[in-house]
Amino acid sequence: MNPWLSMSIRNAIRRKLRTIVTAAGVAIGTAALCSLIAFERSYQAGIQGELDRLGAQILVAPKGCPYDAASMALHGASWPCYLKQDYLARVKASAGVASAAPVLMNAVYDENSGAQWVYQGVDPEILALKRGWRIKGALPAANDECLLGATSATRLKLNIGDKFPLPGLQAGQTGTVCGVLNTTGDADDTFIFTSIGRAQAIFKRPRQLTHILVRLKDPNMLDNVVADLRGCDAGMDMNVVPLAHVFHTIQDLINSTRILLGCVALIAMLAAGAGVSNAVLMAVSERTSEIGMMRAVGASKTDVFLLIWLETMSLCVLGAAIGIAVSASTAPALERWLRSRLPISPESAFVHLDAAAALLCLALAAVLGTVACLLPAIRAVKLSPVEALRTGANSG
Amino acid sequence: MIGTENTAVAEALVKEYRRGAETVRALDGVSFEIRHGEMLAIVGPSGAGKSTLLHLLGCMDTPTSGQLTINGRSTSGLADRELTRMRRELVGFVFQHFALLPTLTVAENVALPGLFARRRAQKHADELLERVGLSHRRTHRPHELSGGEMQRVAIARALINSPKLLLADEPTGNLDTASGESILSLFRALNSEGLTVVLVTHNEALAKATNRIITLSDGKLVSDLRRSE
Numbered sequence: 001m002n003p004w005l006s007m008s009i010r011n012a013i014r015r016k017l018r019t020i021v022t023a024a025g026v027a028i029g030t031a032a033l034c035s036l037i038a039f040e041r042s043y044q045a046g047i048q049g050e051l052d053r054l055g056a057q058i059l060v061a062p063k064g065c066p067y068d069a070a071s072m073a074l075h076g077a078s079w080p081c082y083l084k085q086d087y088l089a090r091v092k093a094s095a096g097v098a099s100a101a102p103v104l105m106n107a108v109y110d111e112n113s114g115a116q117w118v119y120q121g122v123d124p125e126i127l128a129l130k131r132g133w134r135i136k137g138a139l140p141a142a143n144d145e146c147l148l149g150a151t152s153a154t155r156l157k158l159n160i161g162d163k164f165p166l167p168g169l170q171a172g173q174t175g176t177v178c179g180v181l182n183t184t185g186d187a188d189d190t191f192i193f194t195s196i197g198r199a200q201a202i203f204k205r206p207r208q209l210t211h212i213l214v215r216l217k218d219p220n221m222l223d224n225v226v227a228d229l230r231g232c233d234a235g236m237d238m239n240v241v242p243l244a245h246v247f248h249t250i251q252d253l254i255n256s257t258r259i260l261l262g263c264v265a266l267i268a269m270l271a272a273g274a275g276v277s278n279a280v281l282m283a284v285s286e287r288t289s290e291i292g293m294m295r296a297v298g299a300s301k302t303d304v305f306l307l308i309w310l311e312t313m314s315l316c317v318l319g320a321a322i323g324i325a326v327s328a329s330t331a332p333a334l335e336r337w338l339r340s341r342l343p344i345s346p347e348s349a350f351v352h353l354d355a356a357a358a359l360l361c362l363a364l365a366a367v368l369g370t371v372a373c374l375l376p377a378i379r380a381v382k383l384s385p386v387e388a389l390r391t392g393a394n395s396g
Numbered sequence: 397m398i399g400t401e402n403t404a405v406a407e408a409l410v411k412e413y414r415r416g417a418e419t420v421r422a423l424d425g426v427s428f429e430i431r432h433g434e435m436l437a438i439v440g441p442s443g444a445g446k447s448t449l450l451h452l453l454g455c456m457d458t459p460t461s462g463q464l465t466i467n468g469r470s471t472s473g474l475a476d477r478e479l480t481r482m483r484r485e486l487v488g489f490v491f492q493h494f495a496l497l498p499t500l501t502v503a504e505n506v507a508l509p510g511l512f513a514r515r516r517a518q519k520h521a522d523e524l525l526e527r528v529g530l531s532h533r534r535t536h537r538p539h540e541l542s543g544g545e546m547q548r549v550a551i552a553r554a555l556i557n558s559p560k561l562l563l564a565d566e567p568t569g570n571l572d573t574a575s576g577e578s579i580l581s582l583f584r585a586l587n588s589e590g591l592t593v594v595l596v597t598h599n600e601a602l603a604k605a606t607n608r609i610i611t612l613s614d615g616k617l618v619s620d621l622r623r624s625e
């Protein structure tokens with residue numbers, strides 16, 4: 001090993017307890033920072049990805065909270081209110097609308113398997129929106145036909161042509177698999193798709209929908225279309241949600257969480273920095289005579305600075321490495337906690353620590369170490385060799 | 397001839413320290429020359445200014461007034477960077493308390509000044525350890541050695557950058573008589589090979605073993621005796 005580094009590491013671990021406490025401080029700070037960065041990066045990407053895959057620029061939903069509507073449309077749920085199917089024609093009539101796909105969604109609980117199943121009644125227009133869909137087989141057309149998401153097909157152990165009792169529904173309700181969706185990576189994988197008419201019949205919602213997904217001819221017409229739909233007669237009963245705005249509003253909504261995490265990380269980092277600074281200050285004053293000796297035998301001020309910087313760095317890098325490991329191992333728990341508190345969260349993991357985030361944290365810990373070592377290092381550099389030797393001789 | 401053969405020339409050296417409001421004059425107009433290959437002792441009562449003089453000779457500090465020339469170069473008014481370079485290249489320093497780093501092995505301690513000089517010194521360190529008879533201790537830590545052994549390690553360290561001048565402040569002050577004698581014979585051997593050696597000491601036997609004794613009192617040079625042979 002490089003003799004400078006080896007000397008500094010040996011100095012850093014000279015006081016074991018102090019080193020452990022100081023490194024633990026850095027570990028806590030880094031863990032908080034690391035978790036914050038992991039959350040910031042993957043949460044935004046997760047929400048954006050889901051909105052993109054939805055394929056719609058506008059969501060038309062029943063009156064109510066637009067974020068609940070977006071979350072239900074994305075992840076599947078039973079809706080508390082319904083839209084009249086007649087509105088579909090009005091939406092399609094709006095200038096600028098390229099396609100409008102009606103959906104009737106419902107979630108049921110299957111007592112046999114203890115699982116939740118989400119049914120979606122769709123019509124062929126859905127293909128105009130879900131550009132990413134690859135279907136083995138066909139969309140449901142005849143009354144008992146079902147299209148299964150990839151995960152649903154695996155869970156139910158079904159193939160095209162199989163007849164099966166619809167899970168979670170009364171006995172006697174059966175379906176025939178007409179197609180299986182390739183894996184999409186989002187909630188569609190877990191759904192069972194039927195025709196609109198079949199879904200309306202099963203859930204006893206004749207001529208009703210839960211939402212309409214709207215794709216525009218030109219994304220720039222968003223404001224015009226939203227204004228038109230809100231202004232029409234049916235607008236009284238419809239919630240016209242521009243999804244691009246939802247994304248930004250979600251960011252605003254979770255701001256308090258981000259600020260909270262940010263403050264925790266900042267305070268933890270500052271406290272860790274103060275701890276490091278203090279530990280190195282103590283080390284410098286304990287080792288005054290050693291520093292004097294080194295200066296006497298030819299160490300320059302730069303050499304003394306370098307040794308103290310390396311010593312601080314070894315402390316900080318050790319602490320940061322522990323902190324990153326802690327953050328990586330607690331990410332799933334943090335994600336569960338955040339999921340229960342955030343108004344909307346993506347299906348995919350959204351507290352995900354990648355190598356870039358870990359490296360960034362390591363770099364920030366190095367910056368922290370450099371700042372923290374300035375005070376003690378400058379104090380050490382300022383010691384005159386004679387003064388340092390005199391102090392040393394007195395203290396033995 | 398004599399003028400060019402001097403390792404150090406001191407002219408009317410004054411060193412003052414401020415202690416609060418008062419000024420302490422630790423050296424008060426000291427003049428002398430040290431020739432190449434000399435071995436001399438600086439003696440005098442406590443507080444006489446011996447260590448202060450040694451620190452000036454070792455380029456650890458600069459005089460308040462007067463001139464000090466080491467190896468033909470004046471130290472007055474030199475910046476820290478220059479003083480450091482002179483310490484590294486010209487001077488070897490031996491301390492009363494040995495001042496070895498406890499985290500380093502004996503061999504690493506000896507090689508330490510080489511590290512600061514950015515020089516590969518491990519091989520030379522092994523040779524010097526051989527020279528002071530401690531090869532078998534090279535991987536030991538300082539706390540595993542006796543006082544005399546520690547001081548021999550410190551002397552090896554002082555020699556690693558091949559200095560012109562070896563300075564020692566009470567090198568036997570913390571040693572028993574036998575160890576002190578072995579250190580003395582080491583200094584004499586080094587001196588007989590041509591190294592200039594300056595010792596500050598309270599030990600009369602040590603002082604008498606040198607060719608020249610400078611006595612300081614109250615910061616003044618009160619006698620400078622060469623052994624006439």
Ligand SMILES: Nc1ncnc2c1ncn2[C@@H]1O[C@H](COP(=O)(O)OP(=O)(O)OP(=O)(O)O)[C@@H](O)[C@H]1O
Nearest residue numbers: 413414415420422441442443444445446447448449
């Ligand atoms: N940094 C300093 N600040 C103030 N006074 C100092 C300083 N260094 C030395 N002195 C004073 O200068 C005088 C000479 O000190 P010095 O250490 O040179 O004496 P010494 O001859 O080595 O004594 P000893 O035999 O006790 O080691 C003393 O009065 C001392 O108190």
Ligand SMILES: [Mg+2]
Nearest residue numbers: 446447448565
């Ligand atoms: Mg002294």
